Amino acid sequence: MPETATPLFQRLTLIGLGLIGSSVARAARENGLAAEIVACDASESVCARVTELGFADRVEPDLIRAVTGADCVMLCVPVGVMADTAATIAPHLAPGCILTDVGSTKLSVVRDVGPVVPDGVHFVPAHPLAGTEFSGPDAGFAELFQGRYCLVVPPAGTNADAVAKIVALWQGMGAMVEEMEPAHHDRVLAVTSHLPHLIAFTICGTADDLADETKDEVLRFAASGFRDFTRIAASDPVMWRDIFLNNREALLEMLARFTEDAQAMAKAIRWGDAGYIEDKVLRGRKIRRSLIEIKQA
Amino acid sequence: MPETATPLFQRLTLIGLGLIGSSVARAARENGLAAEIVACDASESVCARVTELGFADRVEPDLIRAVTGADCVMLCVPVGVMADTAATIAPHLAPGCILTDVGSTKLSVVRDVGPVVPDGVHFVPAHPLAGTEFSGPDAGFAELFQGRYCLVVPPAGTNADAVAKIVALWQGMGAMVEEMEPAHHDRVLAVTSHLPHLIAFTICGTADDLADETKDEVLRFAASGFRDFTRIAASDPVMWRDIFLNNREALLEMLARFTEDAQAMAKAIRWGDAGYIEDKVLRGRKIRRSLIEIKQA
Ligand SMILES: NC(=O)c1ccc[n+]([C@@H]2O[C@H](COP(=O)([O-])OP(=O)(O)OC[C@H]3O[C@@H](n4cnc5c(N)ncnc54)[C@H](OP(=O)(O)O)[C@@H]3O)[C@@H](O)[C@H]2O)c1
Ligand SMILES: NC(=O)c1ccc[n+]([C@@H]2O[C@H](COP(=O)([O-])OP(=O)(O)OC[C@H]3O[C@@H](n4cnc5c(N)ncnc54)[C@H](OP(=O)(O)O)[C@@H]3O)[C@@H](O)[C@H]2O)c1
Numbered sequence: 228m229p230e231t232a233t234p235l236f237q238r239l240t241l242i243g244l245g246l247i248g249s250s251v252a253r254a255a256r257e258n259g260l261a262a263e264i265v266a267c268d269a270s271e272s273v274c275a276r277v278t279e280l281g282f283a284d285r286v287e288p289d290l291i292r293a294v295t296g297a298d299c300v301m302l303c304v305p306v307g308v309m310a311d312t313a314a315t316i317a318p319h320l321a322p323g324c325i326l327t328d329v330g331s332t333k334l335s336v337v338r339d340v341g342p343v344v345p346d347g348v349h350f351v352p353a354h355p356l357a358g359t360e361f362s363g364p365d366a367g368f369a370e371l372f373q374g375r376y377c378l379v380v381p382p383a384g385t386n387a388d389a390v391a392k393i394v395a396l397w398q399g400m401g402a403m404v405e406e407m408e409p410a411h412h413d414r415v416l417a418v419t420s421h422l423p424h425l426i427a428f429t430i431c432g433t434a435d436d437l438a439d440e441t442k443d444e445v446l447r448f449a450a451s452g453f454r455d456f457t458r459i460a461a462s463d464p465v466m467w468r469d470i471f472l473n474n475r476e477a478l479l480e481m482l483a484r485f486t487e488d489a490q491a492m493a494k495a496i497r498w499g500d501a502g503y504i505e506d507k508v509l510r511g512r513k514i515r516r517s518l519i520e521i522k523q524a
Numbered sequence: 525m526p527e528t529a530t531p532l533f534q535r536l537t538l539i540g541l542g543l544i545g546s547s548v549a550r551a552a553r554e555n556g557l558a559a560e561i562v563a564c565d566a567s568e569s570v571c572a573r574v575t576e577l578g579f580a581d582r583v584e585p586d587l588i589r590a591v592t593g594a595d596c597v598m599l600c601v602p603v604g605v606m607a608d609t610a611a612t613i614a615p616h617l618a619p620g621c622i623l624t625d626v627g628s629t630k631l632s633v634v635r636d637v638g639p640v641v642p643d644g645v646h647f648v649p650a651h652p653l654a655g656t657e658f659s660g661p662d663a664g665f666a667e668l669f670q671g672r673y674c675l676v677v678p679p680a681g682t683n684a685d686a687v688a689k690i691v692a693l694w695q696g697m698g699a700m701v702e703e704m705e706p707a708h709h710d711r712v713l714a715v716t717s718h719l720p721h722l723i724a725f726t727i728c729g730t731a732d733d734l735a736d737e738t739k740d741e742v743l744r745f746a747a748s749g750f751r752d753f754t755r756i757a758a759s760d761p762v763m764w765r766d767i768f769l770n771n772r773e774a775l776l777e778m779l780a781r782f783t784e785d786a787q788a789m790a791k792a793i794r795w796g797d798a799g800y801i802e803d804k805v806l807r808g809r810k811i812r813r814s815l816i817e818i819k820q821a
Contacts, residue, residue, distance in 0.1 A: 376745060418734065419745045419748045421749075423727065445715045450673075451720075460811065461809050461813075479794060508765065514731060
């Protein structure tokens with residue numbers, strides 16, 4: 228911990244030491260954001276590896292012991308296990324403690340975790356828009372959040388100081404923080420992240436179902452576009468299963484819109500409607516230009 | 525031209541000096557593959573720019589004068605204009621000349637160009653699997669084809685020496701050359717390139733149709749996956765319109781398979797079929813691993 232920094236928290240407990248949890252541990256330590264970092268993971272082998280990697284001050288496999296006395300607890304597990312994890316730890320959270328998470332869906336976390344948060348504990352859900360296609364404690368690194376957005380979605384009436392501390396925590400790790408409504412978060416992420424991943428997984432499956440000879444050549448000649456889809460598709464199955472199931476409404480709506488648009492394109496191709504096709508390609512270009520203009524390309 | 529090389533052709537005429545044509549000009553010159561390189565483009569401004577850039581020995585705006593006396597003519601125009609271009613030049617091709625192209629669809633080129641090729645002229649269609657999202661003569665570079673595949677699809681009975689010269693030309697520019705049937709080419713490219721581009725254009729359109737507030741945020745938070753799709757979607761509208769219209773059958777078939785697979789995924793999400801979703805994500809991972817193994821990732 229840099230000597231000069233005043234830590235935001237006395238004891239930051241991270242539950243789930245995968246890509247995100249282990250990156251938070253490294254970034255919090257490097258930036259002196261917590262006086263003590265406690266790491267808790269359900270898997271013995273992960274706990275052993277975290278001990279070896281040495282980025283936590285204490286590795287505590289027991290959930291209840293891990294959260295006891297913490298002034299901030301961050302859930303870094305797949306969104307499908309947030310409910311159970313929160314229910315187990317809730318009675319053991321100290322008054323004034325801030326409970327936060329990094330889950331990729333937010334309505335579900337508010338729905339699943341919100342009701343079990345005890346009085347006097349502040350619940351500040353968040354979602355860092357940063358990641359790689361790798362997982363586990365070895366995949367994390369301290370710079371993961373630098374220059375990336377982190378969306379914070381506090382329920383109405385959340386203690387303002389608690390929100391400010393979570394904002395400061397993410398800013399301290401280099402992120403740009405924005406507040407957002409959970410429902411809006413889930414719609415935006417459905418388009419920017421969940422639908423692209425669904426499409427990428429699906430097209431890999433479509434390719435995998437082809438006759439052998441064609442499939443082999445699809446792999447060999449993947450460089451022409453397909454390859455970029457497989458990169459997106461290399462992610463963790465449990466994490467993505469949970470995201471799809473926990474952002475069902477928004478994702479299915481966006482998929483339905485996309486499918487309609489793809490059908491309209493198919494019809495234009497079938498009937499030779501050159502103008503329609505050109506117009507769609509131009510819109511792709513326009514969107515790309517907008518991204519370049521706002522420096523998100 | 526390097527003094528040591530024996531040029532494969534005395535006069536190589538390139539028709540269409542966009543990304544691909546101008547890259548061929550640069551690569552052929554740098555590797556001493558042609559004694560003279562003649563550049564021909566329909567647009568005055570492109571001709572002027574090619575003269576400035578200086579990678580051709582002669583810029584000749586007139587199609588007929590450009591091909592006269594050439595022992596190799598390469599069509600580097602969008603696949604939708606191959607037919608007209610070939611019809612115009614065909615009567616002026618010298619006996620023994622090799623006519624080739626770089627079009628992204630091959631059944632259509634065989635169908636459109638094949639019938640007008642005069643006796644004594646050798647027709648050897650090809651397709652370099654290399655490109656960027658940029659176009660025009662400034663976008664090209666000599667190294668574009670290095671380490672990339674080039675697929676050659678000579679009709680049955682094509683003169684073997686002519687095929688060997690086109691193979692040598694692409695190898696001379698650094699490409700790995702493979703022979704393939706045109707119908708098989710179009711099916712493989714439908715999956716590896718045309719469908720991914722169709723999907724990328726479509727999802728950009730879907731995003732562009734969203735309500736303003738959501739759309740703005742989709743752009744701001746594009747880094748979570750969407751961004752990679754927009755990169756693919758930044759390509760030239762005319763080129764892609766022509767590709768879609770000229771690989772109609774294979775592309776619509778692959779899109780139909782993909783759509784069925786996406787619908788099955790939607791159903792699994794709607795009914796909470798966790799096993800199905802996990803299995804699909806795992807297949808994405810598997811495909812990605814295969815690419816890494818064969819060093820195409
Ligand atoms: N990866 C991204 O791009 C990204 C970006 C932003 C947010 N997120 C969110 O961050 C969270 C963690 O993702 P990650 O990428 O860090 O995943 P990860 O590397 O796969 O790590 C997941 C962690 O959760 C634990 N876990 C899994 N199942 C569990 C269960 N049933 N009970 C208790 N713990 C369990 C894992 O422990 P074991 O090792 O014992 O299985 C592991 O420590 C998820 O909610 C995800 O949606 C991910
Ligand atoms: N880009 C890729 O990734 C890629 C990869 C492999 C193969 N290809 C194929 O290569 C060919 C050229 O693509 P490119 O990427 O080089 O495109 P590009 O940069 O847009 O260049 C296209 C060229 O074709 C000319 N052209 C367009 N419409 C024409 C018309 N109606 N009549 C005569 N000439 C016309 C253009 O001339 P003006 O400047 O006068 O419009 C330009 O010189 C296409 O068949 C494409 O399918 C492309």
